[in-house]
Amino acid sequence: DTGVSQNPRHKITKRGQNVTFRCDPISEHNRLYWYRQTLGQGPEFLTYFQNEAQLEKSRLLSDRFSAERPKGSFSTLEIQRTEQGDSAMYLCASTPGTGQNEQFFGPGTRLTVL
Amino acid sequence: AQSVTQLDSQVPVFEEAPVELRCNYSSSVSVYLFWYVQYPNQGLQLLLKYLSGSTLVKGINGFEAEFNKSQTSFHLRKPSVHISDTAEYFCAVKKGGGTSYGKLTFGQGTILTVHP
Secondary structure, three states: OOOOEEEOOEEEEOOOOOEEEEEEOOOOOOEEEEEEEOOOOOOEEEEEEEOOEEEEEOOOOOOOEEEEOOOOOOEEEEEOOOOHHHOEEEEEEEEOOOOOOOOEEOOOEEEEEO | OOEEEEOOOEEEEEOOOOEEEOEEEEOOOOEEEEEEEEOOOOOEEEEEEEOOOOOEEEOHHHOEEEEEOOOOEEEEEEOOOOHHHOEEEEEEEEEOOOOOOOOOEEOOOEEEEEEO
16 A cells, blocks of 8 residues: 555646646545645545546536546546646545545645746 | 534644644534644645544544534544644544545644644
């Protein structure tokens, strides 16, 4: 069990550029979540995958955001035409199954939009 | 929808003193409750969780929490803190049952600072 990994750990970009983040969940975890955490706040849910199916999206996930999990393993989160308000920590979490299992979090990708 | 309120944004305390971090939640359905800890520039680590059964739950690093349904609270306690407990702590809820997809709703966080 190597834990949830996220890459890159830090990303600095200029407003208007596109960025993509990757999350590798713990192997055999079929549920994967993306959260966003802004300074001084708790994480906020963005989207959820069960295997390759994206089953829920938050209203926070505007049209500029897209997430995929093509083979039910790793996931990517892309932000198009970044805005300064997108600056945040993007956290990925995975869990092995239904209901009660805890979510295991990755270290996050910190995005700074200049 | 569920919501979580952490009543203290910052809690300073001296080493070896007891501490309580307060959490209240709001939900019209049954919930599962969690406390996570986040060290600087790291992801979240689970401290403890309440799913059902005994209302007093024990977690890692000597932390415990008590679920109080009538007061809709889930306060975190430690009888004697250490410098290494300095971190940010998040209370979170998840809707019980099979259709929630398991997303967590977090509070705003409480920064615990332990002074020597």
